[in-house]
Amino acid sequence: MTPQELRRLSAAGEFHKPTAGYCDGYVQANLLAVPSDYADAFEQFCRNNPKPCPLLEKVGPGNHFTSYLSDGANLLNTIPRYLIWENGQIINEVEDISEHYRNDLVFFLLGCSFSFEEALVKSGIALRHLAQKKNVAMFNTTLALQSSGPFSGNMVVSMRLIHRSLVAQACAITAHYPKVHGEPVHVGYPELIGIDDLAKPDYGEPVEIKNEEIPVFWACGVTPQNVLIQSKVSFAITHAPGYMFVSDRKNTEYFQCVYQ
Amino acid sequence: MTPQELRRLSAAGEFHKPTAGYCDGYVQANLLAVPSDYADAFEQFCRNNPKPCPLLEKVGPGNHFTSYLSDGANLLNTIPRYLIWENGQIINEVEDISEHYRNDLVFFLLGCSFSFEEALVKSGIALRHLAQKKNVAMFNTTLALQSSGPFSGNMVVSMRLIHRSLVAQACAITAHYPKVHGEPVHVGYPELIGIDDLAKPDYGEPVEIKNEEIPVFWACGVTPQNVLIQSKVSFAITHAPGYMFVSDRKNTEYFQCVYQ
Numbered sequence: 001m002t003p004q005e006l007r008r009l010s011a012a013g014e015f016h017k018p019t020a021g022y023c024d025g026y027v028q029a030n031l032l033a034v035p036s037d038y039a040d041a042f043e044q045f046c047r048n049n050p051k052p053c054p055l056l057e058k059v060g061p062g063n064h065f066t067s068y069l070s071d072g073a074n075l076l077n078t079i080p081r082y083l084i085w086e087n088g089q090i091i092n093e094v095e096d097i098s099e100h101y102r103n104d105l106v107f108f109l110l111g112c113s114f115s116f117e118e119a120l121v122k123s124g125i126a127l128r129h130l131a132q133k134k135n136v137a138m139f140n141t142t143l144a145l146q147s148s149g150p151f152s153g154n155m156v157v158s159m160r161l162i163h164r165s166l167v168a169q170a171c172a173i174t175a176h177y178p179k180v181h182g183e184p185v186h187v188g189y190p191e192l193i194g195i196d197d198l199a200k201p202d203y204g205e206p207v208e209i210k211n212e213e214i215p216v217f218w219a220c221g222v223t224p225q226n227v228l229i230q231s232k233v234s235f236a237i238t239h240a241p242g243y244m245f246v247s248d249r250k251n252t253e254y255f256q257c258v259y260q
Numbered sequence: 261m262t263p264q265e266l267r268r269l270s271a272a273g274e275f276h277k278p279t280a281g282y283c284d285g286y287v288q289a290n291l292l293a294v295p296s297d298y299a300d301a302f303e304q305f306c307r308n309n310p311k312p313c314p315l316l317e318k319v320g321p322g323n324h325f326t327s328y329l330s331d332g333a334n335l336l337n338t339i340p341r342y343l344i345w346e347n348g349q350i351i352n353e354v355e356d357i358s359e360h361y362r363n364d365l366v367f368f369l370l371g372c373s374f375s376f377e378e379a380l381v382k383s384g385i386a387l388r389h390l391a392q393k394k395n396v397a398m399f400n401t402t403l404a405l406q407s408s409g410p411f412s413g414n415m416v417v418s419m420r421l422i423h424r425s426l427v428a429q430a431c432a433i434t435a436h437y438p439k440v441h442g443e444p445v446h447v448g449y450p451e452l453i454g455i456d457d458l459a460k461p462d463y464g465e466p467v468e469i470k471n472e473e474i475p476v477f478w479a480c481g482v483t484p485q486n487v488l489i490q491s492k493v494s495f496a497i498t499h500a501p502g503y504m505f506v507s508d509r510k511n512t513e514y515f516q517c518v519y520q
Contacts, residue, residue, distance in 0.1 A: 175432030188448035
């Protein structure tokens, strides 16, 4: 399926699944939309915390069609599932946000680690959650973010189990994708970042830990949702975790040699 | 001091110290010299195990002057200290090997992690052993090497303590220097590679482990010396650990974008 087809089906109410595993090779993005009163503060929050919140495209106010990540996708219905937030709580889960749209909404599309998973797998680094078609395990941490206006809180990380002999390579490969979270924020020793039990992720699904595997932690695009809970912004719309905006950009476009 | 000056002083018997901290920016190299009967097998051993044994230059038989790493340095006296080996045992420690020289000796100069330490420090990753002017801590491991002829054994690693927030960056930076050991072979969890006590290195000096620091392990150019012990080659000459060949090549020449 092409990204255009997936977005067309989604807009028609005919695609209802998490987007992982669809449209291989294409960038998927996290969404946070807030009223324009909050937009400058959130944009600064992204600049302050580029690892969990790498900003790929900003749309609006007064517009809800992408121009960079795709040519004119309608952000009101091309994501398969949305969450509606009020005062830091999810009040609704919908497949179309047309009736929640306000003219002052600003849409922020943020990079997603699905993009670097392609590079890891191509380098021979197996990822069990992909093989088992599970959502990646994600955890709240004690890693404090740099606040901006009402936006503050702790980082959410995604966790992948990597054989000890490949951990450093996984770091090196993902460092080449700074706009989709880049290199890990932490390697091994989950207790150092406030994670008590790898078998109980805060989001996504647990995976079995095999012998000689090290848990490796990347900054996660679910972080803004944790920040919404902690900062109690009056109104926001996000994608539902796992149900991403599928763009027309290729993952390979985000490869960068950062240590030139 | 320039590399030429250091080598001139060494040849004149006027330089007797470990070379770490001298001639910043220039590549230092490990030495192993074996009779030509062993040379092909050792060259293949380097190809089999490029992380611990990255071959930078081969000299001889019938010649003991470098041409690539420097323009004509005499390998018999420009290294400050040498070890003479017989049947896997050190039988002598000397500052000039002229009287041990045999016409059939082949000299192998191997990359050294001093080269990537410059890049780490420039990126803001502090290395305590450098600040404290200590030799880096090195450990024997259970990581088996791929044997070639008489050459077999386990890898020796150098260990650096890195703050947890910088571990992945340290992996990414050193991955750009594949000819000087590249990215780490192991991160954290020393027991997984057979290291029982970080306070008791097999070579070099221990350093204090501070809060939130992770031990990170790189393949080490002392590996061939461990292999000599384990494979009991009849005759060999090496540098003494820490007393390296200081070349005219710049560390920056060994930067490579390996994940293009």
